[in-house]
Amino acid sequence: MLNKIALEEAWNISDAASLGGFQPGSLAPKGVIGGDLGANLLDIHGTRLQQMDENGVEFMVLSLVSAGPQGVADKAGAEKLARVANDKLSDEVMNTPSRFAGLVSLSMHDASQAASELKRCWNELQGFVGVVLNDFQSAGEDGNTMLFYDDPIYDTFWKTAEELNAPVYIHPRSATPEITEKMWKGREHLAFSALGYANRVNMHLLGIITAGVLDRFPKLKIVVGHMGEHIPYDLYRIDHKLNRARFPNMRMRKDKLVRDYFGTNVFITTSGHFSTPALLCAMAEIGTEAIMFSIDYPFESIPNGCVWFDEHVKDTLNARDLVRIGRGNALRVYERLREAPHGLKELTTTECGVGGLRREEGEVEFGLYNKDWSRRMVRQ
Structure with missing residues (x-):
């Protein structure tokens, strides 16, 4: 499929280490993840853009690599990292706004400060279409305090996100030192993408939903990646076990199920989960x-994810659903993508290369699958 939009795509600042941000060597040795992970994170307009062109990705929405400000336990330090990253990301995406946009990074130590920084980025900078929060906010002198946004003290932030129509992408991050020691010691291989990331994000998202945040702010939009962080496959059990008689004080609306919020308030992406x-x-x-x-x-x-979607998913879904997932839904969720300086438009299946009759001038069409009446032209 041509003209795809990709939404969970990471980027880093060159001085991340001095500001408490992500250091690629902390995750894996050089050469283990895509060659030079550090260089790939810093690059926007070189290899990244080249691979986008080669794989039918028209547009990427970039965000500061996890854990970002959420990994900085010091309030002032987290706020500084967010501000520096936002200023630099705005400059970067505005170099090529027809191909890139950004998500605002925020410190979540203080809901009012987070709301103010979001307003600054939304109204004074260019190129931002939403927010990224890397799960819980680390706090405390030892970094083991975990701040979650289902607490009513964060309503100030949620109200601002709703008013600005800024979708909030909740992205995974590593566990605190205490949780790592108690839960993942001896099984460190499970602490990250294989299990730990999803387990922490799905708890946080379900906490936000069942705390009634989406009922208090019904126009708010929240996005999670990795095919929904396990939630879609557990929805029957989630809704069945949130028994209102057993949990009468649960603040979510009494006439709704968790599944009812998907497609209006809650959305997922296919990031890093290429399973048909x-x-x-x-x-x-x-x-x-x-x-x-x-x-x-x-x-x-990029090629792996695109080959999956363009070749394997394409042969499974109808063309309209493919284009909705590959492009159209992003334009409906991230409405700023339609506006200047990005100006993206909804495209037809034919414009995305997955619909319509495609043939060469003067060619006689015998069938949709094989172009010769009597001789098989496709590989067996």
């Missing part, structure tokens, strides 16, 4: 309108 059966399950559980394409570059391969 999983996608079909998610479509059946939460609907096509709740799902958007993403890659998770540079932690995942």
Whole structure:
């Protein structure tokens, strides 16, 4: 499929280490994840853009690599990292606004300060279309305090995000030192993408939903990646076990199920989870309108994610659903993508290269699958 939009794509600042940000060597040795992970994170207009062109990705929405400000336990330090990163990301995406936009990074130590920084980026800078929060906010002298945004003290922030129509992408991050020691020691291989990331984000998202945040702010939009962080496949059990008689004080609306928020308030992306059966399950559980394409570059391969979507998913879905997931839904969730300086438009299936009759001038068409009446032209 041509003209795809990718939403969970990471970027880093060159002085991240001095500001408490992500250091690539802390995750894996050089050469383990996509060659030079550090260089790939810093690059926007070189290899990244070249691979986008080669794989039918028209547009990427960039965000500061996890854990960002959420990993900085010091309030002043987290706020400084967010501000520096936002200023630099705005400059970067405005170099090529027809191909890139950004998500605002925020310190979540203080809800009012987070709201103010979001307003600054939204109204004074250019190129931002939403927010990224890397799960919980680390706090405390030892970094073991975890601040979660289902607490009513964060309503000031949620109110601002709703008023600005700024979708909030909740992205995974590593656990605190205490949780790592108690839960993941001896099984460190499970602490990250294989299990730990999803387990922490899905708890946080479900906490936000069941705390009634989306009921208090009904126009708010929240996005999670990695095919929904396991939630779509557990929705029956989640809704079944949130028994209102057993949990009468749960603040979520009494006439709604968790699944009812998907497609209107809650959305997922395919980032780093290139499984067609999983996608079909998610479509059946939460609907096509709740799902958007993403890659998770540079932690995942642009060609790998695109070959999956363009070749394997294409042969499974109808063309309209493919284009909705690959492009259309992103334009409906991230409405600023339609506006200047980006100016993206909805495209037809034919414009995206997955619909319509395609043939050469003067060619006689015998069938949709084989172009010769009597001789097989496609490989067996």
